[in-house]
Amino acid sequence: MSLLLETVDLHKSFGGITAVDGATIDVETGSITGLIGPNGSGKTTLFNLITGVFTPDAGDVFFAGKKVTAARADKLCHMGLARTFQITRLFWNRSVLENMMVPVPHVGLRSLFGPGMRSEEEGRAMALLERVGLDHLHDQPAKELSFGQQKLLELAAVLMSNPSLVLLDEPAGGVNPTMIGFIMELVRALHQEGVTFLIVEHNMPMVMELCDRVLVLDVGVRIADGTPAAIQSNPRVLDAYLGQ
């Protein structure tokens, strides 16, 4: 299988604190890859380095065969790399439907000054909203949704940019078990439709059931890589989590 995403020896420090210390990971096309590690192990920083929020001190990022180190976030999005955030980020004062329309790709000035709501895109947005059960709330401001609905909206909205890889940062964080089941089904269905996922998550049952491969990060370095079953019995992983 070909590699969709690859990071090579990424380094990032904030002052005296080293957050990511030579992280080398890869994500195969068509996989659901889990990225786990104790709190502070550099998972979110790694996401931020991959998606252009932070510039790495050293190392490189490759996406779809192209070097994209420190590329701008919006360019990466146009290349097909989308992400959600650990703490849900939406355009709070905009309606649910408008939140869906912002990520729609556009090319050139003509479409930039074209209508904000094109009917064909609006139809696609409504179909996606229907899939996550938010279609009847399309004209509500995003800030008035419940916590779980906001998480679903964030995921649905990034899909509007037609991503080939979606990075999910704790999709199950603070979400009730029923909703976790719903999110897992959604990820599986999208995976069937050809979307690749890299998921940071602390909910181990979810990671073990959903992912076909799991990477473990500790103190900014990859310490394990394998199938969920192999990871669960890996002594280095147990050591990192439990400090044995």
Place this chain on the structure above:
Amino acid sequence: MTFPKVSRLWFGLGLIVLLALPWLFRNPYYHLLGFNLWLLVVTASAWNMLSGYTGYKSLGHSAFFGLGAYLVAITAARYGWNPLWSAPVLGLGVGVIALLVGWVLLRADGSAFVIASIAVLLIFRLLALNLRGLTSGAPGLSQPLPPWSPQFSRMPFYYYMLGLAIITVGVSGFIRRTRFGLGLFAIRDDEGKAASVGVATNLYKVLAFGISAYFMGVAGGIWSYFQGHISPIFTFDILNDVDMVIASMLGGLGTLWGPVLGAFIIVPARDLILFRFGESQIHLAVFGVLMILIIVLLPNGIITTYRNRRRRRAGRTSAFAGARTAAEMTEAAQKADQSGPEKPVR
């Protein structure tokens, strides 16, 4: 753009009234008041296109008002260009300069951006004071008087500024409906998030800066013709920015009609206070107090506060709608659970 029939009718009626007003009120004072009113509608709406839509609050935007005023005055004095056509043309030059300034300035955000924008205004004022060969320095520049009869001296300005106000509000409304406008609102809510979903935030902000500055420049150009004489201190004046900010915030920051409503309140209020208290400059103190009151009592402005209230009144139905989804969600998830694979391993 398509309007519903009723609103098109109201628009037509309103326009006829606005066109007839100078003939109904012949006192030149009312023509001055009307001109100042449309001027603030233009500048506040232009300011709102940048600061209301993107959240980047510039307090030095009258730098471009002054730049337009000087470009028009210089070309009128030197080459005899008629400001009525040169203002909208030279406005393009102002817009281009603003694109360059904005490209640098918009790297700052929050309060750093506000301070930097004031610095731009002060730099422009210093240039106007010191490039004496071009601007005549502190005494300022005069330009030829309008050719029309003094009896009607202010009427053409009233109509010109009314036209410009309609165009500015029209462009502002047009932007709101485009993908560009949607991107600007996204930047205002969360710029980092906007970038992560593909909005080229720098391009959007700089374009908004340029478009906004174009209208500032045209308004400044016509204003300089109206004044007949301009000097750096009054042309590059932060009080112009204060007027735009108060009008936009009072009416409703980031709304289409907020700056218009604000201007309709601010301009007559300013004149009233000036009448009452003469030239004591007390209106500055009153406006300072007004600004504080708006920020404390009406932080969202009249239009937004009114809308929120109406929404809240209708809000009960939406709460029920949310509850129903939660039930539907559970049902959907249960269905998914039954058809899906075995339960998660623990």
